[in-house]
Amino acid sequence: NAGVTQTPKFRVLKTGQSMTLLCAQDMNHEYMYWYRQDPGMGLRLIHYSVGEGTTAKGEVPDGYNVSRLKKQNFLLGLESAAPSQTSVYFCASSPWDGELFFGEGSRLTVL
Amino acid sequence: GENVEQHPSTLSVQEGDSAVIKCTYSDSASNYFPWYKQELGKRPQLIIDIRSNVGEKKDQRIAVTLNKTAKHFSLHITETQPEDSAVYFCAATLSGGSYIPTFGRGTSLIVHP
Numbered sequence: 001n002a003g004v005t006q007t008p009k010f011r012v013l014k015t016g017q018s019m020t021l022l023c024a025q026d027m028n029h030e031y032m033y034w035y036r037q038d039p040g041m042g043l044r045l046i047h048y049s050v051g052e053g054t055t056a057k058g059e060v061p062d063g064y065n066v067s068r069l070k071k072q073n074f075l076l077g078l079e080s081a082a083p084s085q086t087s088v089y090f091c092a093s094s095p096w097d098g099e100l101f102f103g104e105g106s107r108l109t110v111l
Numbered sequence: 112g113e114n115v116e117q118h119p120s121t122l123s124v125q126e127g128d129s130a131v132i133k134c135t136y137s138d139s140a141s142n143y144f145p146w147y148k149q150e151l152g153k154r155p156q157l158i159i160d161i162r163s164n165v166g167e168k169k170d171q172r173i174a175v176t177l178n179k180t181a182k183h184f185s186l187h188i189t190e191t192q193p194e195d196s197a198v199y200f201c202a203a204t205l206s207g208g209s210y211i212p213t214f215g216r217g218t219s220l221i222v223h224p
Contacts, residue, residue: 031210040120042200042216043155050210058211090154096210097143102154 002026006091006103013081013110021076021106023091029101031094032074033058034066036087037105043090049074081110113138115203117215124191125223132218134201135183143204144177144184145212150197158199159186191222 004025013019023032030051035043045058047066055066063085065077074093078085088107092100114137124130134144145160161168161175161184168175172191177184184203188195198219202212 033211040216042117043214045211045213048211094210097204099145099157099160100147100155100212102156104154 004091004093004101004103006089006106008106009104010107011109013078013108015082015110017081018077018079019081019108020078021089021091021108023074023076023093023103025072025074025093025101027093027101028071029093029095030071031096032068033092033094033100034064034074034076035090035092036060037090038087046076046089078108081108083110086110113141113203113205113213115201115213115215117201117218119218120216121219121221123221123223126191126193128191130188130191130195130220130222132186132199132201132220133183134185134203134215135181136203136213137182138203138205139179139182140205141203143210143212144175145202145204146173146175146186147200147202148197149200149217155200188220191220193222193224196220196222 033048034046044060049068052071067075091103094100117134142163147155148158149155174187198217201215204212
């Protein structure tokens with residue numbers, strides 16, 4: 001039982017490049033989330049999904065897109081990376097009314 | 112939407128002292144209040160949670176209290192130890208519809224030996 005797995009764990013991009021972060025969970029959770037964590041800003045919700053085939057915007061969605069084609073996977077895409085997107089990204093999953101289980105995080109640097 | 116304020120942003124205590132972190136929320140419909148601990152370089156992990164039908168919950172040295180009337184909840188850590196040093200996040204979750212938690216900005220707790 002791996003829980004929540006994020007790949008890659010580290011990535012360096014140049015401004016304007018694109019990339020996709022993959023999140024996979026094996027707990028059969030309906031809800032999945034993508035957060036970014038910046039110093040002093042806590043955990044800010046980018047996008048979330050309440051089930052397979054659904055996505056919704058969170059607090060800071062601009063510059064990101066997501067997809068949830070399979071229940072266990074939630075992808076976060078950056079179409080044209082900007083330095084402001086340098087951050088640590090956490091994926092999480094949860095049952096409808098319970099604890100969030102976080103992945104280990106993905107550190108992204110945009111030069 | 113929900114808004115969660117968390118204080119203090121930094122808390123420094125001596126080993127053995129107690130630590131209290133407070134959060135306020137804006138939406139009276141919120142009914143689930145978890146606390147997460149994030150050690151340096153690690154992922155956040157749940158340490159304790161409380162639901163709106165309970166006023167207090169304890170688990171060994173940690174406890175959470177909830178005042179629904181005042182819309183605030185607090186984390187209490189007694190007999191602090193150096194391994195309690197971490198960032199602590201509170202969250203509030205609205206009932207009904209989408210179940211999306213809103214996090215506070217975090218409190219960096221430093222326990223000095």
